Amino acid sequence: MAVGANLLRLASLIVVARGLQLDPAFVLSQSTLGLSAAGKAACLGGWIKVTASANNTKLLVKSPTGQPDLTQTTVDMATAGVNYAATVNGGPNHVSGTYRLYVKLCEPVDPDAALKVQTLQFLNHGGTLDHTYWDLAPGYSYVDAAAAAGYATFNYDRLGYGLSDHPDPNQVVQAALQREIAHQIIGVLRKSTVGGKRIKNVVGVGHSAGSALTMAIAAKYPADFDALILTGISTSVEGVVIAQIAFNLIPAALDPSGRFDGLDKGYLTQGAVVQDFQFPFYRYPDFDSTIFRKQFDTRQTTVFGELLTFNSVVAPQPAYTAPVDVVLGQQDYIFCQANCSYPKDQAQTFVNALFPASRSKSTFLQPNSGHLIAQHYTAGKGFAHSLEFLKSNSL
Numbered sequence: 145m146a147v148g149a150n151l152l153r154l155a156s157l158i159v160v161a162r163g164l165q166l167d168p169a170f171v172l173s174q175s176t177l178g179l180s181a182a183g184k185a186a187c188l189g190g191w192i193k194v195t196a197s198a199n200n201t202k203l204l205v206k207s208p209t210g211q212p213d214l215t216q217t218t219v220d221m222a223t224a225g226v227n228y229a230a231t232v233n234g235g236p237n238h239v240s241g242t243y244r245l246y247v248k249l250c251e252p253v254d255p256d257a258a259l260k261v262q263t264l265q266f267l268n269h270g271g272t273l274d275h276t277y278w279d280l281a282p283g284y285s286y287v288d289a290a291a292a293a294g295y296a297t298f299n300y301d302r303l304g305y306g307l308s309d310h311p312d313p314n315q316v317v318q319a320a321l322q323r324e325i326a327h328q329i330i331g332v333l334r335k336s337t338v339g340g341k342r343i344k345n346v347v348g349v350g351h352s353a354g355s356a357l358t359m360a361i362a363a364k365y366p367a368d369f370d371a372l373i374l375t376g377i378s379t380s381v382e383g384v385v386i387a388q389i390a391f392n393l394i395p396a397a398l399d400p401s402g403r404f405d406g407l408d409k410g411y412l413t414q415g416a417v418v419q420d421f422q423f424p425f426y427r428y429p430d431f432d433s434t435i436f437r438k439q440f441d442t443r444q445t446t447v448f449g450e451l452l453t454f455n456s457v458v459a460p461q462p463a464y465t466a467p468v469d470v471v472l473g474q475q476d477y478i479f480c481q482a483n484c485s486y487p488k489d490q491a492q493t494f495v496n497a498l499f500p501a502s503r504s505k506s507t508f509l510q511p512n513s514g515h516l517i518a519q520h521y522t523a524g525k526g527f528a529h530s531l532e533f534l535k536s537n538s539l
């Protein structure tokens with residue numbers, strides 16, 4: 145890029161930084177300005193501190209001492225006649241604390257488009273991933289697609305992921321606390337301004353575990369979101385246990401890359417061979433091997449605290465009336481055992497079962513895609529579908 149163009153970019157980023165006025169409750173530290181993968185969005189990143197408390201579950205589990213212990217736990221979870229989550233539920237457990245979280249706010253790089261932004265999309269990543277799932281590379285970035293369509297996005301690493309704090313992975317990093325943290329952030333975002341105006345709408349957008357959390361927020365705080373886009377989730381859970389075995393989870397601290405050295409062994413990640421990542425997440429040959437490699441090399445962690453508590457916060461919401469969109473990769477293994485048309489369309493089944501009163505239901509089975517819909521060749525089709533869903537609902 146020519147020097148002149150670079151300077152122009154920088155100038156527009158500074159305007160963006162001024163335009164993104166965060167409520168004073170947000171003190172963004174070590175903030176940096178940058179562009180999204182394909183440069184459609186200008187982004188302000190940094191760390192915030194959130195104080196939150198929640199009624200978590202006392203989990204009767206300990207971090208594994210090593211691989212044999214963890215492998216046996218995987219067997220216990222997949223044992224016939226056992227409801228593992230119920231056997232380790234030790235009752236309520238109140239937790240509270242102040243946590244440091246990495247966040248990124250993006251808006252259209254075009255200043256005219258930035259001035260017109262009315263809707264912010266609150267993005268929530270899945271397990272063993274982080275905020276980069278939404279902005280991995282040019283052509284594989286929902287952040288870019290949303291900005292090009294006139295939306296701002298808020299993206300973050302949930303507690304226990306990526307650049308955010310990693311407290312006790314069993315008792316603290318659980319669904320209930322994640323929900324309270326997100327609710328507080330959404331409250332602040334609703335008081336913040338983009339391009340000098342208050343944000344009018346906030347849409348909850350999730351992938352996989354992030355969809356479960358988005359639903360949990362909507363269930364307890366229905367006013368937080370004006371619409372939901374839930375991806376990589378369904379009521380067909382036969383594939384979940386098989387996928388969990390396929391993950392071949394290891395204590396992340398033992399990963400040969402050394403990226404997770406020193407983490408509590410309760411932080412887990414997929415094994416270091418690519419099959420452990422491909423089987424649950426990808427549909428071969430419908431992805432670019434460099435994209436696969438990038439996502440594999442930057443993969444993050446997951447924790448029993450979340451894995452065992454998301455079920456307890458996800459339930460049908462018969463009173464929820466806001467628009468809901470559901471997108472699944474047609475060959476998602478985790479949530480459809482690789483066939484989201486079996487026995488019938490699982491996206492439709494899901495939205496009808498969980499949000500019967502939604503005034504505007506929309507679904508899409510993204511062709512030629514496994515679980516990570518944003519990382520297959522057809523990613524753009526899924527993005528376009530969800531953005532069209534928002535436009536058609538005047539959001």
Ligand SMILES: *[C@@H]1O[C@H](CO)[C@@H](O)[C@H](O)[C@H]1NC(C)=O
Pocket residue numbers: 197198199324
């Ligand atoms: C936790 O439970 C107590 C007692 O039921 C309740 O008063 C409190 O509001 C709950 N806290 C949260 C954050 O939901």
Ligand SMILES: *[C@@H]1O[C@H](CO)[C@@H](O)[C@H](O)[C@H]1NC(C)=O
Pocket residue numbers: 483485486487488
């Ligand atoms: C998926 O299931 C549907 C419905 O049973 C069936 O018609 C279709 O052939 C299956 N697809 C594949 C690829 O097996």
